[in-house]
Amino acid sequence: MPTPPALDRLVADLPADVVVTDPDRMGGYRFDRSQDPDAGVPLAVVRAESTQHVQTAVRWAAEHRVPIITRGAGTGLSGGSSALDGCLVVSTERMRRIEVDPATRTCTVQPGLLNSEVKAAAAAEGLWYPPDPSSFEICSIGGNVATNAGGLCCVKYGVTMDYVLGMTVVLVDGTAVTLGGPRVKDVAGLSLTKLFVGSEGTLGIVTEIVLRLLPQPRPATTLVATFPTVVGATASVVEITRTMRPSMLELMDGATINAVEDMTRMGLDRDAGALLVVQSDEPSSHAREELEAVAAVCERHGATEIMHTDDPDEGEAFVAARRLAIPAVERKGSLLLEDVGVPVPQLGALVEGVAGIAEDNGVLIAVVAHAGDGNTHPLLVFDPADADQTARARTAYGQVMELAISLGGTITGEHGVGRLKKPWLASQLGPEAMELNHRIKAALDPHGLLNPGTVFESRGTPG
Template identity: 55%
Template sequence: MSADLLQALAAVLPPDGLVTDPDVLEAHRHDQAGWAMAGTPRILVRPGSTAEVQAVLRVASAHRVPVVARGAGSGLSGGANAVDGCILLSLTRMNRILELDTQSLFAVVQPGVVNGSLKAAAAERGLWYAPDPASWEFSTLGGNLATNAGGLCCVKYGVTGDSVLGLEVVLADGSVVRTGGRTVKNVAGYDLTRLFIGSEGTLGIITEATLRLRPRPPRATTLVAAFPSLVAAGAAVLDIMKDTRPSLLELMDRATVRAVEKHRPMGLDADAAVLLMARSDAGGEQGVAECARMAAACEAAGSTFVIQSSDEAEGELLMGARRFAFSALEKEGTTLLDDVCVPIARLPELLAGVERIAEARRVLIGTFGHAGDGNMHPTLVFNREDPDEVARAQAAFDDILQVVLDLGGSITGEHGVGVLKRPFLERQLGSETTKLHHTLKAAMDPLGILNPGKLL
C-alpha cells in the first residue's frame, strides 16, 4: 500500500480507525453473495463521524483511490464487495440513534444502527419502524437504505424508501448535502432523497437518515392455506389483493415446503404446489373479518387446506415455516438466493417458469417470497465442488432473470443489482435510460471512485 495514502488517512482518523491486518481485510472484503467477485482492499477505515467520512473521501479523491462503503456485510448481490486497491469504509462505528420524536413520529439515525435496534427503541415508546428485511436482526440501516431493502410487511407498508423523510450524504469530493427534511410532505426541488436510496453507494455515502415511525399495529390474525396448483394460488393472491390490505402475504413452492419438512417437520402438506401465508394487522374484529375474507378467497380459488388464528403465539408458529425457508434450503447444499419481481398477475407464470428451468438445468430450485407484491426469491441449490453443477446453476440463474424480463418484471426487487445482476441491468432499463444513469454518475462522482463496478 502507498505510504502516502496511509499517512494521509492516519492524519484524519484516530489510530483505531485504520486497519491493515490481512485477516481482518479478508473478512470484510465481501458480502453474503457467494457468486459475486470480490477484490483485495488496501485498507479498512472505520470513521466515527460525518466529518471523518468527509476527510476519508477527500483523501481518496486526492489519491484517486476507490472507496467501497459497507455496513454489516449482509448484502446478497455483491454490492459491498471490495475492488482491488480500494479503501473499505465501514460505517458500523456510526451506530447512534440521534433523536426519536414521539410527537412528529420520526427518528434520526446514523447508518451503522442495526434495523432491530431501531425497532426496539421505537417499541419502548409504543411506536414501530416498519421496514423488516429478513436480516433485520443484524443488518444496518445504512445498508437497508443503500439497497432500498424490503421485507415481509412491504405489501402494506412499503420498502425502506417509503419510510425515509430525509438524508445526510457525503459526496465523492467530501462535500455534505442534506435532502428532504422532517415532514411527511416535502416537494421542494428535485427528489434527491429517492436518488440516493437504492444507489448502492455509487453516488454518495449516507451518514444520517431521518426515518418515519408509526403507531405500533394491533395484534395480527394469521392464515395459512395450501393449494394444488400454481394457478389456484395465483387466483387467491389476486382476489386477496383486490379485496383486502394484508400486512403480510407470503408464498412457498413445493420444493421449499419439502425442504422445510425434511429439516424441521411441521406437518406441512408436502404435496401441495404452493403454501400461502397471510396476515391482517387491522386489529380486533376488523382483523378477524379481514382474515376471514382472505380465507374465503383461498377456498374459492380451490385451496385444499385453510387454517386461521388470532392467537399471537400460534400465529408465529404458523409463520415458522416461512421464516425457516432459506435455512432449510441452505441445508441441502450451496445456495444462490435470487431476488426478482413480477406483476402479481404473472406470479403463476414465474413459478411455472422456474419449475421448467429447474427441470431443464437439473438444479434444485426452491422459490419463496412476497406474493403480495410479486417479489420472489428463487433459491438455487447445488454442489459448489462440482464444476458441472456450478455451470448449470449459473445458467439457471440467468434463465430466471430472462423469464422475469419477459414477464415485464424487474431483475431485483429488494437486494440490489451489485455485481451479480450488473450484466442484466441494461436489458431491463434500455440503452437510453442506462445512458442517463451513467450521466448522473459522472456528474456526481466525476473521478469514478465511489463503489466502481457495481450497479452500472
C-alpha cells in the same frame, strides 16, 4: 494505487484503530452474504465513527483515486459491497447512534444500527418502523437504505424509500449534504433524498438517516393456506390483491416447505405444493372478516387446508418459518439467490416459468415470495464442487431474470443489482434509461470512485 506513505496519512488523520490495514483483520470486510468468489482484497478498511471520519476517508480516497466500497452489516445478497483489489472499504458498523422523537414520530439514526435495533428503539416509544427484510435481525439500516430494502410488510406498508424523510450524505468530493428532515411534506428543490435511496453506494455515502415512524400496529390475525400445487396459490394471490390489503401475503413452494421443515420440525405438510401465510392487522372482527374472504378465495383455488389463528405467537411461528426460508434452503447447497418481481397478475407465469427453467437445467430451484407484491426469491441450489452443475445453475440464474423481464418485471425487487445482476440491468431498463442512469452517476461521481462495478460500469475511470 497509493504509495504506503499516503496510507500513513490516512491513518494519521483518523483516530487510533479506525483504520485497519492488517490483512487478517481485513478478511471480514471482503465479502457480503452473496460470497462472490471474485471479491478482492482492500488496501484498508475505515471503521468510521462519524460523518467527519467518512469525509476524511472519502477525501483521501478521491485524492489518490482509490475506489471506495461502503459496507454496512455485510448481509447484502447481490455482491454490492464485495471488496475490490486495492479499494478503500468504508464500514459503518460503528455508527450506531439513534434518537427517537415521538413528537415528530421520526427517528434520526446512523447507518450502522441493525434494522431490528431501529424497530426496538421505536417500539420503546410505542412506535413502529415497518420495513422488515427477512434478515432484519442482522442487516443494517444503512444497507436497507442503500438497497431500498423491502420485506414482508411492504404489501400494505411500503418499502424503505417510503420511510426515508431525510439524510446526510457524503459526496465523492467529501462534502456532507443534508437533505430533507422530519417533515412529511417538503417539495423544496429536487427530490434528492429519494435519489440516494437504492443507489447502492454509487452516488454517495449515507451517514445519517431521518426515518418516519408509525404508531404500533394492532396484533395481526394469521391465516395459513396449504395448496396441492403452486398454481392455486398464485391464482389466489392475484385475486386477493385485486380487492384486499392484507398486512402480509407470503408464499413458500414445496421445496421451500421441505427445507424449512427439515430445519424446524414444526409439522409443515411435506406433500404440499405451496403454502400461503396471510395476515391482517385490521381491528379483530374486521381482520376475521378479511381473512374469511381470503379463505374463500383460497378454497375456490383448491386449498386443501386452511388454518386461522388470532394468537400472535402462533401466527409468528409461521412468519418465522417463512423468514427462515433462505437459511433453510442454504443447508441444501450453495445458493444463487434471485429477487425477481413481476406485475402481480404475472406471478403464476413467473413461478411456472421458473419450474421449467429448473427442469431444463437440471437444478433445484426453491421459490419463496413476497407474493402480494409479485416479488419472488427463486433460490438456485448447487454444489460448487460440481463444475457442471455450477455452470447449469449460472445459466438458470440468467434465464430467471430474462423470464422476469419478458413478463414486464424486474431483475430485483428489494436486494439491489449489486455486481451479480449487473449484466441483466440494461435489458430490463433499455438503452434510454441506462443512459440516464449513467448521466446521473457521472454528474455525482465523475471518476467512478464510488462502488465501481456495482449496478453499472461507470464511464469515469479512477486512473
